[in-house]
Amino acid sequence: MTTQPTLERVAMAKAINLGLRRAMERDSKVMLMGEDIGPLGGVFRVTDALQKDFGDARVVDTPLAESGIVGAAIGLAFAGYRPVCEIQFDGFIFPAFDQITTQLAKVHYRSGGRVEMPIVIRVPYGGGIGAVEHHSESPEALFAHTAGLRVVTPSTPSEAFTMIQQAIASPDPVLFFEPKARYWDKEEIDTHADDAALGLIEGPDGVAPGVAGLERARVLTSGTDVTVAAYGPTVRTALTAARVAGEEGRSLEVIDLRSISPLDIDTVATSVTKTGRLVVVHEAPTFFGAGAELAAAVTERCFYSMQAPVLRVGGFHTPYPVANIEEEYLPSLDRVLDAVDATLGY
Amino acid sequence: MITTDTSGATPYSDTVGSHHPDTGSGSPDHTVQLLSPTGERITDAVYSARADHLDRAALEGLYRDMALTRRFDTEATSLQRQGELGLWPPCLGQEAAQVGSARALRPQDFVFPSYREHGVAWVRGVDMRQLLLLYRGREHGGWDARAHNYNVPTLVIGSHALHAAGYGMGIQRDGDVGTGDRDRDRAVVAYFGDGATSQGDVSEGMVFAAAVSAPVIFFCQNNQWAISVPAAKQSRIPLVHRGEGFGIPSVRVDGNDVIACYAVMAEALERAHSGGGPTFIEAVTYRMGAHTTSDDPTRYRSRAEEEHWRQRDPLARLRTHLESIGTGEDFFTALEAEAEQLGEDARSYCRALDKPDAESMFDHVYATPHSQIERDRAWFRDYQASFEDGVAR
Numbered sequence: 001m002t003t004q005p006t007l008e009r010v011a012m013a014k015a016i017n018l019g020l021r022r023a024m025e026r027d028s029k030v031m032l033m034g035e036d037i038g039p040l041g042g043v044f045r046v047t048d049a050l051q052k053d054f055g056d057a058r059v060v061d062t063p064l065a066e067s068g069i070v071g072a073a074i075g076l077a078f079a080g081y082r083p084v085c086e087i088q089f090d091g092f093i094f095p096a097f098d099q100i101t102t103q104l105a106k107v108h109y110r111s112g113g114r115v116e117m118p119i120v121i122r123v124p125y126g127g128g129i130g131a132v133e134h135h136s137e138s139p140e141a142l143f144a145h146t147a148g149l150r151v152v153t154p155s156t157p158s159e160a161f162t163m164i165q166q167a168i169a170s171p172d173p174v175l176f177f178e179p180k181a182r183y184w185d186k187e188e189i190d191t192h193a194d195d196a197a198l199g200l201i202e203g204p205d206g207v208a209p210g211v212a213g214l215e216r217a218r219v220l221t222s223g224t225d226v227t228v229a230a231y232g233p234t235v236r237t238a239l240t241a242a243r244v245a246g247e248e249g250r251s252l253e254v255i256d257l258r259s260i261s262p263l264d265i266d267t268v269a270t271s272v273t274k275t276g277r278l279v280v281v282h283e284a285p286t287f288f289g290a291g292a293e294l295a296a297a298v299t300e301r302c303f304y305s306m307q308a309p310v311l312r313v314g315g316f317h318t319p320y321p322v323a324n325i326e327e328e329y330l331p332s333l334d335r336v337l338d339a340v341d342a343t344l345g346y
Numbered sequence: 347m348i349t350t351d352t353s354g355a356t357p358y359s360d361t362v363g364s365h366h367p368d369t370g371s372g373s374p375d376h377t378v379q380l381l382s383p384t385g386e387r388i389t390d391a392v393y394s395a396r397a398d399h400l401d402r403a404a405l406e407g408l409y410r411d412m413a414l415t416r417r418f419d420t421e422a423t424s425l426q427r428q429g430e431l432g433l434w435p436p437c438l439g440q441e442a443a444q445v446g447s448a449r450a451l452r453p454q455d456f457v458f459p460s461y462r463e464h465g466v467a468w469v470r471g472v473d474m475r476q477l478l479l480l481y482r483g484r485e486h487g488g489w490d491a492r493a494h495n496y497n498v499p500t501l502v503i504g505s506h507a508l509h510a511a512g513y514g515m516g517i518q519r520d521g522d523v524g525t526g527d528r529d530r531d532r533a534v535v536a537y538f539g540d541g542a543t544s545q546g547d548v549s550e551g552m553v554f555a556a557a558v559s560a561p562v563i564f565f566c567q568n569n570q571w572a573i574s575v576p577a578a579k580q581s582r583i584p585l586v587h588r589g590e591g592f593g594i595p596s597v598r599v600d601g602n603d604v605i606a607c608y609a610v611m612a613e614a615l616e617r618a619h620s621g622g623g624p625t626f627i628e629a630v631t632y633r634m635g636a637h638t639t640s641d642d643p644t645r646y647r648s649r650a651e652e653e654h655w656r657q658r659d660p661l662a663r664l665r666t667h668l669e670s671i672g673t674g675e676d677f678f679t680a681l682e683a684e685a686e687q688l689g690e691d692a693r694s695y696c697r698a699l700d701k702p703d704a705e706s707m708f709d710h711v712y713a714t715p716h717s718q719i720e721r722d723r724a725w726f727r728d729y730q731a732s733f734e735d736g737v738a739r
Contacts, residue, residue, distance in 0.1 A: 031519075057518075057519055060515075062554070063550070063553050063554060063557055065550045065553060065554075067508065067546065067547055067550055068508055068511075068547075068550035068551070068553060068554050070508075071505065071507075071508025071509060071511070071512065071547055071550065071551070071554075072508055072509075072511050072512030072515060072554050073512055074508070074509050074512055075458075075508065075509035075510060075511060075512020075513035075514070075515065075516065075534075076512040076513070076515055076516045077512075078456075078491075078497070078509060078512070078513050078516070079456075079512070079513045079515075079516025079517065079519075079520070080516065080520075081516050081519065083512075095546075098502065098505065098547075099505065099508065099547070102502045102505065103500070103502070103505055103509070106486075108710055108711070108712070108713055109486065109710050109711050110486040110487045110498060111487050111490075111491060111498060111710075112485060112486075112487055112710060113709065113710035113713070114487075114490050114491065114492070115491060115492070116713045147711050147719075148711055148712065150712070150716070170714065171713035171714060172712045172713050172714055172716075208714070209714075215716075215717055261716075261718065262716050262717040262718040262719075263717075263718070264717070265717070265721075266717075
């Protein structure tokens with residue numbers, strides 16, 4: 001049975017808020033923990049009103065200690081809970097890096113598959129908001145490099161609404177990177193979409209995300225000349241590039257990767273087999289970044305179909321620069337179009 | 347009194363911060379002791395009542411736990427020396443701290459151990475042979491944590507103090523504190539050492555547990571040495587004072603006195619179970635062996651110091667007491683035979699362990715299929731298969 005869509009035009013921050021609410025309604029073991037997420041609703045208001053509605057046992061303002069937040073979440077998961085942790089900003093995740101990489105990522109492996117860690121760590125990430133140091137970083141590759149973690153990032157409100165619920169339903173730990181520059185992007189979403197529409201599958205222990213839910217990249221525009229793979233904050237830039245390039249007679253196929261671990265190599269390789277060219281766009285430094293992995297994997301698969309080397313557009317091997325010059329650091333529309341031109345020049 | 351050295355006359359201060367005088371039972375600078383190093387029962391105004399019910403049979407039980415733990419531990423050390431284990435961290439000398447505290451637990455209480463808590467594992471009913479799997483390089487864990495309410499070891503020092511704090515928050519959310527039902531109320535214990543108290547996660551664990559009065563016991567075995575660095579080089583104050591700083595009731599106990607360790611843990615558990623929140627326990631003991639079989643204590647501590655502590659052997663102390671209250675030689679003889687059997691079982695089990703299937707490295711990385719793991723697994727399987735005809739492609 002399908003219900004009538006209840007379409008609501010919301011910003012991404014609100015879409016995540018609604019997704020959290022749905023997940024908490026669905027499963028009483030889901031709880032939120034983080035800094036200032038209670039009465040304040042989080043510094044980006046993503047948890048707005050949730051403590052009021054679900055109580056302070058399920059929406060916990062923790063002491064100001066990121067390692068503590070994740071470490072305590074691990075203990076709660078041992079006790080049967082499904083914590084969703086909020087790390088206030090990307091650059092503040094590092095006090096928790098040890099708990100995430102040595103503990104959270106490895107508990108299931110270490111336990112021989114006996115203890116699951118259904119924990120989501122939400123991280124507002126990326127730049128473009130004129131912030132001070134530590135508030136604009138893109139550390140996703142550090143976590144994708146750690147086996148045992150899933151790393152995903154939505155690009156739109158509807159994706160965020162769906163993916164946060166899939167992440168919470170996942171029995172694996174998920175790093176959920178939220179592109180903070182897109183928090184205020186608005187889109188119509190079906191706030192009452194049923195579990196099937198959300199890609200959630202009924203199982204013996206409640207709902208779980210279907211494989212496609214958290215792993216699959218999505219082809220957003222079909223094209224024939226160049227594949228442009230992006231994720232999170234740069235998807236909008238890639239789509240703009242496709243429109244502009246289209247006006248110049250160039251056909252770009254834009255793929256939203258959605259998941260960084262795993263990478264949906266199949267979807268990208270299928271596209272590159274057709275186009276022969278690939279440009280990868282992300283805010284994170286290109287050096288040892290997701291684009292480097294994608295370039296290697298695609299080259300292994302598509303060598304005989306490729307017309308040009310894989311080009312990457314992303315951050316430089318510098319700390320995130322001061323806000324006054326971040327526009328020059330970030331992968332802009334011009335830089336993406338420039339890379340498209342370059343790859344067509346081979 | 348073995349505890350607070352205020353005179354400076356004895357060569358080995360058993361606790362850090364000797365300028366803090368012992369002001370009697372109930373004070374944090376008192377070291378709880380219910381059995382003297384020479385085996386006499388000591389009366390303590392606060393804690394005696396916690397152990398009065400331990401009759402001779404119960405004390406014999408504690409002795410048996412300690413003796414079997416020691417026999418197993420000695421066997422494992424030997425197995426490492428024989429090349430059967432890659433590594434072993436001996437618990438020699440810490441049996442009383444571990445057995446006494448663990449015997450106070452109820453079955454529903456949960457334990458997050460470090461890697462040296464072999465005596466706690468024994469009390470929690472873990473098949474001791476499974477402790478060898480980690481050090482044989484066969485498994486990263488070795489048993490079902492939930493079956494024994496005893497987790498597999500956490501090797502990163504102090505990380506599990508936070509897991510205990512979170513688990514305690516879970517117990518609170520389940521409503522399993524303060525019900526008065528002794529089969530329902532639960533607590534959680536983190537076992538760690540003196541070195542771990544320097545780790546931020548231990549401090550954060552205490553912050554989190556204290557902030558919400560979670561039913562957590564932080565059980566610190568101060569065995570004097572963090573590999574080669576003495577506790578005195580890591581703390582300016584007695585470790586027991588660390589707890590107070592977080593607003594956590596704290597107690598120091600003679601960690602080589604199994605009865606006292608039982609008593610202080612019983613009190614801490616009652617506090618936790620009834621909703622009174624966390625407790626910090628510093629059990630003053632001594633790591634009589636090496637940190638691990640890869641360590642060489644002769645480089646950093648003296649034979650005289652080791653001899654000083656050998657005089658405080660936790661097993662000898664209880665044995666002297668048991669003999670004074672009528673335990674016969676036949677008890678010890680029978681126990682020796684049981685211990686020998688345990689050692690033999692460990693030896694034969696260990697030697698019979700075969701190498702696991704290499705492809706098992708891909709198992710359980712994730713709970714659900716992950717395409718990168720599946721790609722790696724498929725590649726590895728093909729690679730292995732390429733050798734089946736004896737010719738590498």
